[in-house]
Amino acid sequence: MQGITELTIALTKGRLAGRTMELLGRAGxxxxxxxxxxxxxxIFRNEExxxxxxxxxxxxxxxxVEYGAADLGVVGSDVVLEENRRVYEVLDLGFGRCRMCxxxxxxxxxxxxxxxxxxxxxxxxxxxRDYFYHRRQQTVELIKLNGSVELGPxxxxxxxIVDIVETGSTLKxxxxxxxxxxxxxxxxxxxxxxxxxxxxxxxxxVIGGLREQLEAEGRK
Ligand code: PRP
Numbered sequence: 001m002q003g004i005t006e007l008t009i010a011l012t013k014g015r016l017a018g019r020t021m022e023l024l025g026r027a028g029x030x031x032x033x034x035x036x037x038x039x040x041x042x043i044f045r046n047e048e049x050x051x052x053x054x055x056x057x058x059x060x061x062x063x064x065v066e067y068g069a070a071d072l073g074v075v076g077s078d079v080v081l082e083e084n085r086r087v088y089e090v091l092d093l094g095f096g097r098c099r100m101c102x103x104x105x106x107x108x109x110x111x112x113x114x115x116x117x118x119x120x121x122x123x124x125x126x127x128x129r130d131y132f133y134h135r136r137q138q139t140v141e142l143i144k145l146n147g148s149v150e151l152g153p154x155x156x157x158x159x160x161i162v163d164i165v166e167t168g169s170t171l172k173x174x175x176x177x178x179x180x181x182x183x184x185x186x187x188x189x190x191x192x193x194x195x196x197x198x199x200x201x202x203x204x205x206v207i208g209g210l211r212e213q214l215e216a217e218g219r220k
Pocket of ligand 1: 123146147148149150163164165166167168169170171
């Protein structure tokens with residue numbers, strides 16, 4: 001009898017990894033080793049199910065998957081869009097829901113609608129470029145930041161920002177508001193293109209198991 005095909009799964013460090021492991025657990029895929037919160041290990045294994053898991057920074061997950069260091073990955077669709085790697089996106093996991101928005105102070109609305117040359121601060125230059133150049137057909141100056149993007153309009157670095165809005169409280173507490181919706185976001189499962197062929201059976205089984213679990217939970 002042929003053994004089970006080994007799979008390696010790259011997870012996005014933090015809350016997304018926790019939600020992913022919970023969902024995998026409900027679908028019957030577990031990893032006891034990962035439960036130890038004090039461990040400094042980076043890679044975890046379930047010997048019986050021949051599954052390896054590792055934790056990576058979100059933007060690195062599509063890189064590991066494209067190069068085949070991981071067969072599967074779980075990452076936000078913001079990162080999938082921004083990184084634009086050669087991977088298959090196979091499943092919307094339904095959690096980590098939020099929106100990508102253009103936001104700014106109330107007075108930026110007029111500026112935005114006037115078509116004037118705007119300064120846009122963002123952690124997501126590719127998403128922002130695509131939105132302004134292709135959907136709004138507006139020329140803008142993009143300024144890449146690495147976090148706390150809401151500071152941009154407050155300190156006069158930019159007119160608006162393109163950023164993730166979840167509860168909206170960061171915007172509100174900083175006197176900013178949503179000016180435009182760019183797209184909805186959620187956690188996605190991505191797959192290495194070669195693994196999808198070579199490990200088709202096992203990968204389909206995992207995706208199918210997760211999809212069934214999500215559908216069953218959706219029906220509740
Ligand atoms: C994200 C995002 C917003 C905030 C939105 O930042 O960039 O700043 O969360 O959430 P809210 O609508 O619920 O307030 P994150 O906390 O990841 O940190 P960062 O600003 O350093 O990127």
